[in-house]
Amino acid sequence: MTSHSHSASHGADVPAIDVRDLRVSLGGVAVLRGVNFVVPAGQLVALIGPNGSGKTTLLRALLGLQKFHGGVIRLFGETNLRAGLARVGYVPQRMDLERSFILSVREFLALRLPATRHWFWLSKRRTDSLIRESLAEIGVEALLDKPLAQLSGGQLQRVLIAFSLLQRPDLLLLDEPTAGVDAPGEETFYELIAGIQKRHRMTVVLVSHDLSMVYRHANRVYALNGVMCCEGTPDEIMNAESLKEAFGIHVSPYHHHHDAH
Amino acid sequence: MCLPTIIIMMLTEPWMQRAFLTALLLAPLCALLGVFVTARRMAFFSDTISHAGLTGVAVGVWLGLADPTLPLIAVSLAVAAAIFWLKENTSLVTDSIMALLLSGSVAVGVILLKMLKTRPGDLYGFLFGDLLAGGWREVWQAAGLCVIVSIGIFLNLSSLSLVTAHEEMAQVCGIRVRGLNYAFVIVLTLTVALTIRLLGIILVTSLLVIPPATAGNLSRNLRQQILLSIAAGGIGAIGGLVVAYQLDVPCGAAIVLTCLGLFILTLVGARVRNAWTSRVSRAASTPVA
Numbered sequence: 001m002t003s004h005s006h007s008a009s010h011g012a013d014v015p016a017i018d019v020r021d022l023r024v025s026l027g028g029v030a031v032l033r034g035v036n037f038v039v040p041a042g043q044l045v046a047l048i049g050p051n052g053s054g055k056t057t058l059l060r061a062l063l064g065l066q067k068f069h070g071g072v073i074r075l076f077g078e079t080n081l082r083a084g085l086a087r088v089g090y091v092p093q094r095m096d097l098e099r100s101f102i103l104s105v106r107e108f109l110a111l112r113l114p115a116t117r118h119w120f121w122l123s124k125r126r127t128d129s130l131i132r133e134s135l136a137e138i139g140v141e142a143l144l145d146k147p148l149a150q151l152s153g154g155q156l157q158r159v160l161i162a163f164s165l166l167q168r169p170d171l172l173l174l175d176e177p178t179a180g181v182d183a184p185g186e187e188t189f190y191e192l193i194a195g196i197q198k199r200h201r202m203t204v205v206l207v208s209h210d211l212s213m214v215y216r217h218a219n220r221v222y223a224l225n226g227v228m229c230c231e232g233t234p235d236e237i238m239n240a241e242s243l244k245e246a247f248g249i250h251v252s253p254y255h256h257h258h259d260a261h
Numbered sequence: 262m263c264l265p266t267i268i269i270m271m272l273t274e275p276w277m278q279r280a281f282l283t284a285l286l287l288a289p290l291c292a293l294l295g296v297f298v299t300a301r302r303m304a305f306f307s308d309t310i311s312h313a314g315l316t317g318v319a320v321g322v323w324l325g326l327a328d329p330t331l332p333l334i335a336v337s338l339a340v341a342a343a344i345f346w347l348k349e350n351t352s353l354v355t356d357s358i359m360a361l362l363l364s365g366s367v368a369v370g371v372i373l374l375k376m377l378k379t380r381p382g383d384l385y386g387f388l389f390g391d392l393l394a395g396g397w398r399e400v401w402q403a404a405g406l407c408v409i410v411s412i413g414i415f416l417n418l419s420s421l422s423l424v425t426a427h428e429e430m431a432q433v434c435g436i437r438v439r440g441l442n443y444a445f446v447i448v449l450t451l452t453v454a455l456t457i458r459l460l461g462i463i464l465v466t467s468l469l470v471i472p473p474a475t476a477g478n479l480s481r482n483l484r485q486q487i488l489l490s491i492a493a494g495g496i497g498a499i500g501g502l503v504v505a506y507q508l509d510v511p512c513g514a515a516i517v518l519t520c521l522g523l524f525i526l527t528l529v530g531a532r533v534r535n536a537w538t539s540r541v542s543r544a545a546s547t548p549v550a
Contacts, residue, residue, distance in 0.1 A: 063433050082435070090433045095426065100474060101300030103426055104482035111423040112434065120418050120484055145481065148426070163430075 014077040016041040016171045016203035017062065022071035024057050031057045033226045034071070041076075041170070044197045044204045046214035049224035055207050058224065059175055063090055076170065089164030091174040095156060097149045105143045105151075105159050106131055112166045134162045138192065154181050157189070165196065171203045172196075178208075190217045211237070264503065271506050279400050280392045284498035284516065286403040287456045290410060291465075292472035292494025294452055296487055297445070299473050300425045305356065306344065306446075308466045309363040311453045313340035315370030315462055318387050322377050329387075330402070334454045340366055341450050390461035390513025392502075399458060406455055410448050417441065422483060460513040471520040472497060478527035493523055 019037035023030070031054045039045055049055045060066035062073060064081045075084030097103075109131045110119035116127040135141045138158045143151065151159060157177060164172060174193070178186045194217050197204045208214050211221065214234075221237040223229045230240045271277045298307055317336035321329025340362050347358045374384065386394060414421065423431040424438055432438045456465050476489035500523075501516030508515075 060429075063429070065429055065432060085433055085435065088433065090430060092427060092430060097426060098300045098302060100477050101296075101425060102477055102480045102483055102486045103422060107422070107483050108426060111419050111426070117419045120415070120487075147481065 014041065015039055015074075016043075016076060017205070018072075018074040018077070019058070019062070020072045022058070022061060022068055022073065024054070024061060024066060024068045026057065031226065032061070032068070035224065035226075035228050037222060037224075037228060039203060039205060039220075039222075041203050042201055043219045044194060044206070044217060045220040045222060046206045046208055046211075046218040047222045047224060048208055048211050048214065051209060053225040055209070055224055056175065059173060059207050062173065063088070086167075087170040089167065089169035089172045091157070091160045091164050091172065091177060093175040093177075093179055094153075095148075095160070099149045101149060103148045105135070105140075105146050105148055108148050108159065109134065109163055109166060112163055130166065134166050135159075137165065137196070138162045154185050154189075157181065158192075161193075161196075165200075168200070169202065171205070173205050173207070175207050176209070177206060190214070193217070267503055267507065268499070271503070276393055276395075277502075277506070279395055279397060280502060280512065281499070282400045283392060283395055283403045284459060284502055284512075285495060286400075286407040287452070287459050288468055288472075288494040288498035288516065289491040290407045290452060290494075291456055291468040292476075292490040293411065293414060293487060294449060295469035295471075295473040295494075296476070296483075296490050297421060297425055298449065298469045303449070304466055304470050305359050306341075307449060307453050307469055309344065309359040309366075310337040310341050310450050311457060311462050311465045312363045313337050313366040314454060314457050315387070316366045316373065317370075317454075318384070319370045319373035319377065319379075322379055323373065328398070330454065333457065334451060336366070337450045337454050338447070341446050345446070386461070387457065388461045388463055389511055390457070390459055390464060392459050392512050395458060402455060406451060410452060413444070413448065421445070460516060464513050464517050467517045467520065468494065468497075471517070471524050475520070475524040475527050478524070478531040493520065497523060 015038050017037060017039040019035060022032050022035040022037070024032040035054070035058060037047075037058065047055055047058070057066055061068050062075070064085055072079065073081060075081065076087060078084040106124070106127065107119055110116035110127045113130060115130065116122065119127050132141060132144065135144060138161055140155060140158045140162065143155060143159060146155075148156070148159065161174075177193070178189055181189055193204060193206070196202070206214050206218065211223075211234075214221065215238075216234075218234055220231065221234050222231045223237060223240075230237060232240070272281065298304060313336050314333045317333030318329045320332040320336060324332065326332065343362060344355075344358055347353055348355060351358075353361075385391070420431065420436045420441055423434065423436060424441055428438055453465055453469075456468060459465075460468055472490045472493035473486065475493040476486045479489055480486040497520035498516055500519035502512055504510065504519060505512035505515035
């Protein structure tokens with residue numbers, strides 16, 4: 001037990017994400033203007049910002065999909081992004097899959113694991129155990145033999161999460177995870193993510209344009225608009241004057257109720 | 262006469278042996294590549310590089326070559342590179358880029374061929390395929406391509422499937438997406454260039470599109486789709502040659518129509534099967550009164 005807590009405290013010193021003074025320009029427009037973004041390990045945090053605030057650009061930079069002109073990105077203290085990404089699971093917002101491509105859920109998940117990389121030649125039994133386990137955790141084991149292109153938005157989202165959990169990542173990045181999900185589904189979804197985060201003691205970053213969605217589940221909220229406007233607990237963020245100024249809107253966790261005319 | 266007898270009779274002729282071998286090597290290869298070509302929405306791309314072949318043929322005639330395969334491959338690769346360059350360095354829509362290059366390269370080819378005083382009859386084989394004129398050289402080229410590409414595809418099947426499903430996820434998973442995409446385009450260009458002899462510039466894309474769609478009608482997963490697509494390509498090639506031989510029609514068109522016939526059969530079959538299974542399951546779930 002002592003050795004475990006020792007290694008845990010050692011790991012806790014290094015933030016999962018450590019971004020310093022990140023600068024990105026797209027087509028001559030400075031999208032990220034010196035962003036600092038430090039996420040301690042083992043937290044469930046939300047990265048919020050209006051459309052065009054650079055959330056997606058920051059996420060893409062973290063994933064090595066976007067070149068940056070200045071600044072440093074460290075994942076678990078590692079400046080070599082490729083090495084850091086081995087510990088990262090990424091759940092994209094959507095999947096633009098051609099319906100004629102008949103990739104089954106089982107085959108899709110097999111693409112993630114070195115042990116099942118040769119799914120084409122292997123029997124189902126040999127690829128199954130790990131894949132079933134991962135699907136069962138997300139509660140979608142019944143989808144095992146379904147073609148990916150025939151899934152609903154919510155089902156696909158869960159399969160994508162199962163995919164990203166297969167390699168037991170230490171950091172999970174989700175891009176607008178509830179974009180295609182209805183309101184009751186959204187609540188279940190956040191409970192699912194929070195459960196996974198606690199069970200695996202991983203760091204989770206939810207990227208969203210809507211604060212009210214993540215308000216109840218995030219430990220910490222980061223508000224981005226070209227620069228990091230403010231960060232804090234959800235309650236601190238709600239009352240921050242700088243947030244209202246930067247976003248130019250009244251941010252409230254209850255704004256759905258005020259929408260009625 | 263039954264089918265095996267016809268095929269045995271056909272195979273007594275050396276030129277038909279070569280045609281059979283070439284068709285049986287290239288059609289399944291196109292069908293295999295086609296699964297990924299259609300899933301990646303690259304059918305128009307392959308149409309563009311095959312039409313660029315007309316300029317390649319013209320260059321071959323200009324250089325006085327008996328076999329225009331090399332200039333054909335060179336021009337097709339150049340057009341593929343131009344598509345990539347324009348995509349990355351202009352704001353043009355991909356479809357417009359391809360339409361520009363398709364019509365442009367056909368126009369250049371037509372003018373060059375006119376200036377070189379080529380008779381339209383000489384072009385027929387390139388436009389619509391002339392499988393029966395091929396020699397053993399063509400068979401060996403097809404065999405070499407088939408072996409190399411199949412090994413390449415099956416060694417990289419997982420990476421290729423993941424890139425097809427989601428490029429950015431693939432990149433985050435550590436796959437070298439750019440390299441894989443370039444390799445795929447080069448392989449596709451070479452395959453299209455060699456298959457022009459089988460089906461002609463106009464028809465070559467059909468062999469990339471129809472067998473995967475036929476397989477899609479019957480498949481529940483990618484393994485089935487790949488195997489059935491290869492089978493559909495092979496059956497279409499043999500069937501087409503038999504039809505061409507029996508009815509004395511051009512074999513490129515006969516292969517395409519056989520593939521289309523298989524597609525329609527499987528489409529109807531899949532519809533009937535689905536209707537049947539849903540009726541059975543409805544009957545089973547209806548409580549007995």
